[in-house]
Amino acid sequence: MSDALLLHLSDLHFCQNKERDPGPLLRQLLCKAVGTVVEEAGPDVRVGLVVTGDLIDSSETPPERIAEVFQSFVGDLRQVLGSAPIVLLPGNHDRRIGGVFAPWSTRAMQDLAAAVSGDGCTYVHAPNADEPLAHPVHELSSVLGVQVVAYDSTHAIEGKVSAGGLFRTTDLLAVPGIVGCDKPVVLLLHHHLVPTPVTDVGVMDTSHTTWFERTFVQRFLPWLVSFADREELFMTALGAGTTLTLLNSLGSATVVLHGHKHYPTARLLRATQAGDGDVLIASAGSSGTLEHYRALGPQERTFLWPSFNAVTFRGDDVSIETIFFSPKGTRPNVRQTLARATRKGPSWDGAPVQGPVISEVRVESDEAEFLLTPGGVGLWDVSCVRRLGAPHNSVRPYQEPLEALPRAGITGERVGVEPSGRVTLLVQPGETSYRATSALVRNVGEARRRHLGEAFSPFQSVSLKVRRGARLARLVLRGLPRAAEITFGTLTDLNTGQERPVRLEPADDGVALVVPFCPARRLLRIHWPLETA
Structure with a gap:
C-alpha cells in the first residue's frame, strides 16, 4: 500500500466570546496549513484527519453558532482534503460549560453532528453516558492500513467542577480484534495518559474570569487543597495508569494520539513483560488558539503558534511531526519532528530524531x-x-x-x-x-x-x-x-x-x-x- 498520512488536530476552541475568538482568519490559516502539508505529501498518499476534542469552547454554545462555524470549517477542509475521512471527538469543553462547570452535556456534540451530517465523510464519535466509550473507526482504519479506535475520555457526568474524565479498560477490551492485532493500533482520545511538559505544573488561567472566580482559584482553592490552583489537579482522566498497563498487555504496537494540554510532545513507553507491546504517545498542540504559558517568569507570558501534528505511516515505519503556522499568516510554517519508530511485531524500535535546527539566519x-x-x-x-x-x-x-x-x-x-x-x-x-x-x-x-x-x-x-x-x-x-x-x-x-x-x-x-x-x-x-x- 502507498504511504498514509493522518493529520492530527486538537483543541480548536471555536465559538469563543468576541473578546477571545480569533475569528475566521485563524481557521482559514489552519486549513491553508493543512493543505500545504497534504500537497507536500504528494498525490499518492492516503489521507485522513482527526480532531481530538475541544472543538468548541463551551458546551452552552448556541446551535446556530455551532452550525455556522463548523459547516464553514468542514467546507474549507474539503477544499484541501477532498473526500478524505474526518473524525471528530469531544473534549471537556464540548461537554461542560467553559470546559469545567456542570452540567455534563451531550447537547453540543449532537448539534455539531447535525451541523456536519450533510458531509458524508465526516464522522462524530460522541457516545451518550450509557454507551460504550470506545468504538472502532472503520473508515479511517481502511484508509490508513491500521486499526483505529476512538475513545471518549470526557465521561465525567457527576460533580460540579471538573475538566477531567474517565478511562475504562472494559470499553477498550470490547473492541473486536484489538487484542493481539497484527497491525498497529491507533487510539484516539482527548485526555492525556502521561502528564505533558510545562502544563503539569501550570497554574489555571484566570485572566478572562470575574474577580470572584479569580479569587476563588488563586486564594481559596490552594488554601483548601495544596496546589489546587494548578491545572493538573482538575484535568486528569481517572484510570490513566491502568489504561497504559492494558495497552502494553494488548500485545500490539500502539500509537496514542491525544490533545487537551495544548502542547505537542511525544514519548515511547516500552513494554517490560515478554509478549507485551510498546506504546508511542503523541499529544497535539492547540490548532485554534494562541496558547500562553509562563516560560519567562511568573509575571511575563509568551505564546505558542497554533499547530497540529502529521502522522505518517510508511510500511512499518511511523513518523510524527508538529506543524506550527503563523497566526497572522506572515511567516512560513515550521515543521518539527517529534518521533520516528519502526514496528517490529508488538514493539516500536524508536529512532532518535534530530533536534530543531536553524532554518533561517536572520x-x-x-x-x-x-x-x-x-x-x-x-x-x-x-x-x-x-x-x-x-x-x-x-x-x-x-x-x-x-x-x-x-x-x-x-x-x-x-x-x-x-x-x-x-x-x-x-x-x-x-x-x-x-x-x-x-x-x-x-x-x-x-x-x-x-x-x-x-x-x-x-x-x-x-x-x-x-x-x-x-x-x-x-x-x-x-x-x-x-x-x-x-x-x-x-x-x-x-x-x-x-x-x-x-x-x-x-x-x-x-x-x-x-x-x-x-x-x-x-x-x-x-x-x-x-x-x-
Missing part, C-alpha cells in the same frame, strides 16, 4: 551580558548590555520585557513603561543597555519576605529570548561569587515548551551560555541557588 548574533552587584538588603542590582548583530534597518525593532522585581528602579535610553506597568527595552540592531536597582532577590529570606507565593523558588536566573534565528546566541553572567561552581544553564524551545540542560562556559570573571546557529523562539537561561544566610 541576525549574526543575539547577546545579553548581565553584571550583578550588591544592592539593597538581600537584593542584587543588575546592569545589562544587549547586542543585536544585524545591519541597520534589516530587522524590525521589538519590545523586550525586562525581568525585575516590582518597584525596581530601571533606567536606560530605550527603556519604556507600558500602560499595564510592564517595563520593556526596545531592541534593535546595535548595542543598548539598562540598569536596574534592587532588581533580583539575593537570598532565601528576602524571597520569603516578599511573599512570592507560587513564584518562590530557592533559585534565581537571568535570561535571553532569541526571537529570530541567530548565527550565535550568547548569554553572559558576571559578578556572582563562585559562579563556575554553582550556576547551570537551560535552553527552552518556545514552540513546544521543552526545556533542556546546556553546559556553561567560562567567560572572563563569569560564565556564558553559548548556542551556535540558534533557531528562533528560544529562551537561554542561567540559574543559580539563592544564598541561605
